[in-house]
Each structure stands twice: as structure tokens, then as C-alpha cells.
Amino acid sequence: MPSRNGLSDPQEESLRGELLTLVEGIEPWDDLERTHLRTATEWITSGARLHRLAPPDVPPVHLVSYFVVLDDERGELLLVDHRKAGLWLPPGGHVEPGEDPWSTVVRECREELGIPARALPRTGRRPLFLTVTRTRGQGAHTDVSLWYVLRAEAGSVTAYDREEFAAIRWATPRQILAEPLDTLDPHLHRFTRKLAHTRAG
Template sequence: MTAATASRQHLVDLVDNICPWDETERAHRQTVLDWLAGDAPIHRTAKPDVPDPHLVSYFVVLDETRLEVLLVAHRKAGLWLPSGGHVEPGEDPWQTVVRECREELRVAAAPSRLPGLSGDRPFFVTVTRTRGAGPHTDVSLWYVLGLPRSAIVSYDAAEFDGIRWVRVDEVGDEPPDALDPHLPRFAAKLLSAVRPLGGSS
């Protein structure tokens, strides 16, 4: 087995092990598995949209005590999003999280260890058409990091207009045209996984 084949099989295993939250995620997961089963390139080689689609790692920073998630105001997208970035050729998606967390939030990535979450494996998967210049399709693997609010003291101001914390159970109350379109569904899945730990409030 070549390195490229092994890398693609590893991605298949990561995606196949994601337990879909709803029919939308089930359909997205199948779309990604079908994409990986072919021979289309999967890593971005030229900005912003070559090839289309290509692979992205999102990471959602969760304050595990407050049950709040960190959102960033992404300049190019014009949306509140989780942090993240494009997976480079030869890079494991978790390595992308580690690299981008350091670059964007100036802090070391720490996978959430809460029961029901996935540690250094993806928790959620989406297929999304981007907005703005050079629209294309992002195949995104969503990871959950466990970091307290006090750990985030800086961010990449060239990429983000700002950052803010939102309670997981209030993400769905945000204006939908201001968010990544899948963020409320992600928050619902996350809340379902951690609710026994946080109680009913």
C-alpha cells in the first residue's frame, strides 16, 4: 500500500467512525465517503478553490465547565465560525488542528476528553459551499478542543475581526445568516453529548 493510499484509507476510517447526528449529517458523511472512494485530489493546492472540493479541519474550542464555545468572526467568510484551516498534502487532519490552533489562537490544541466526544478524532462532518470570492465546496471535519476561556488571550487579527464565547445551548438563537450554516446542528449534537455532565440548565 502506498503512502497516498494509506492516507486516504485513514481518512475513510475517520469519517466512517463519525456517528451521524441527523439525516443531513448521514447524507454528508456518505457524500464524503463516496468522494474519498474515488481518485479525485483531496487537498487544496491553489487558493482559493483548487481543487473543488477539498479537505478542511474545523476545531471548536469548548470551555468544558461553562459549556461555552469559541466563535471567530472570519474576515473572508463574513461569518461567525469555529477556527480551522485547510489540510495540507501529507498532513493528518488532527495535525492541521494542532498547527492552526497555534497560528490562529496562539495556544496549544488540547482535545476534549469529555465522555461522548471524540478526543483527537472528528466529532462531526459537513459538506458546505463557501461564500465570498472563489466559492467552492469545503469538506470539513469538526474536532472539539477542551480549553477554558482563560486559555484564549490572543488571536490572529489578520484573519479574524474578533472572537466571542457563546453558550452551547444558545448557538441556535444566533441569527442564522451570521453563522456557518451547520453550526446550530453541531451545537445540538455537542449538547446532546455533554448534557449529562452539564445538567439541565
Template sequence: MRELDRAEPLRRLHLVELLAGIEPWDAAERADIVGTAEWVADGAPLYRVRKPDVPAKHLVSYFVVFDEGRRELLLVAHRKAGLWLPSGGHVEPDEDPWETVVRECREELGVPAVPSTFAGERPFFLTVTETRGAGRHTDVSLWYVLRGDPAEIVAYDEEEFDAIRWVAPADLLAEPAETLDPQLHRFTRKLLAALA
């Protein structure tokens, strides 16, 4: 048995522990946490091995950069999705989801990943969402919250994103849902409740 194969049960156990640490915001998140824990425990393939949709359901780490002083979120205009959403990427087979956040934050925004003061290096939110367009698949997304400063984030991956912008949560909730990641309003409501 390869070393990677021996580590797989420990990675799955760690994922189940991460899921158990997420306080569900609503009934949908509660159901997603339970369903995802069952999916992980069942031994199904978890990691994308071929773009865009093999396997048809796989793990993603999202990270929402949050300016705790100004209380604004950083969003990116994702070229392929055609939506405003948080940064993030697919979890690689040998990666912890937090390691994905660290790698993708450096690649996409050119800054180190700094955990938020209230969530740390653990996922804050979980969603299970079918993607749009060609190569439709299901993203099982662990959402992390990072601290960020607009003065430090001055560049972004222009191959992947058309633009970036900072937005206050109340303004984000007033935006049409069809222009955003389909779960972003739910995430924002959970974030506001955690900050209250």
C-alpha cells in the same frame, strides 16, 4: 513513485476510517459521511493546492474550542467569510486532519490543541458546504472539539479574525443563522445531545 505518492492510499484509508467513526447526528450528516467516503475512495483530489478554490472541493479541519466547565464555545469573526465560525484551516497534502487542528490552533489562537474528553483526537461532526462570495468552492469539513479555557486564550490571528467570543450553546442557537457558519446550529445541537 515518490514517497508522498506511496503514502496517499494509506491516507485515504485513514480518512475513510475517520469517517466511519463519526456517529451521524441527522440524515444530512449521514448522507455527507457516505458521499465523502465515496469521494475519498474514488481517488479525487482532496487537498487545496491553490487559493481559494483549486480543486473546487477539498478537505478542511474545523475545531470548536469548548470550555467544559462553563460550557461555552469559542467562535471567531472571520474577515473573509463575514461570519462567526469555529477556527480551522485547510488540510495540507501531507497532513492528517488532526495535525491540521494542532497546527491551526497554534497559528490562530496561540495555544496547543487539547482534545475534548468526549471526542478525543477524532472528528465529532462532518459537513459538506458550499462557500460564499468570490472563489466559491465546497469545503468538506471535519469538526473536532477541543478543551479550552478563556483565561488562556487571550490572543488570536488578527489578520484572519476581527474578534473572538465565548458563547453558551443555548445562546448560540438563538442567534440568526445567517450570521454564523451555515452548519453551526446543527453542530451545536449534536454537541448538546452528546453532553446530555
């Protein structure tokens, strides 16, 4: 399928098919995720460019891989204080041309936290959650974000990208859900509930 600029990138077209498979494999948590999955599917099949070509907003919609690191024994999630966003978020980053979403997770996990990406066995190398979010501030754009779950012991994370993050911390689902949503990624409460449901199942 050609992109809107009339060009067809074979790597991007291969990614388009992979993305559709990933999106179709996500069980929606609620009506909002159901809407986001439908929006993402329409975007993927529209022929629009999928990758960010120039920061921060070219094209105005592009693909992101989030990864939520879980210490399964302690039941705690790793959050980062993102300097530009001014919010507590999971780590992650834009999917670069030539990458698939899992490759982005592997690269960003090493760059941002200095640890290897180990998928949670229950979810594997598949996203658990999907969001479509309009960013804030200058250069606002829309991120289509796939949320992956990784496993790591809290003590194994001893460094982080200090240029991008002001701090990191571990928090239980109860602590996250008790925090005001305006300090967090706007979908983090919903993700936390979905992950808790998955772990209990």
C-alpha cells in the same frame, strides 16, 4: 488508488484510508449529516485529490479541519468572526499536503489562537461531526470539513490571528442557537445540538 490526474501520491493514499476510518466512526446526528457522510465517502474513494493545491478552489473540493474550543466548566464555545467569510465560525483551516486532519488542528490552533490543541476526552482525536459545504463569494468551492472538539479555559485564549479574524467571543449553546443562522456557519446550530447531546450522554 490513482487520482483523477492519473498520479498516485503515497501520502495522500495513506490519508485516504485514514479518512475513511474517521468518517466511518462518526455517528450521524440527522439525515443531512448522514447524506454528507455518504457524499464524503464517495469523494474519498473516487480518487479525487484531497488537499487544496492552490487557493482558493484548486481542486474544487478539498479537506478542512475545524476545531471547536469548549470551556467545559463554563459550557461555552469559542467562535471567531472570520473576515473573508463574514460569518461567526469555529477556527480551522485546510489540510495541507503531508498532513493528517489532526495535525492540521494542532498547527492551526497554535497559529490562530496561540494555544496547544488539547482534545476533549469524550471525543479524543476523532471528529464529532462532518459537513460538506459550498463556500460563498469569489472562488467558491466545496469544503469537506471534519469538526473536532478541543478543551481550553476561556482565560487561556488571550490572542488570535487578527489578519484572519475580526474578533473572537465565547458563547453558550443557548446563545448560539438563538442567533440567526445567516450570521453563522450554516451548520453551527446542528453541530451545537449534537455536542450538547454528546455532553449530556
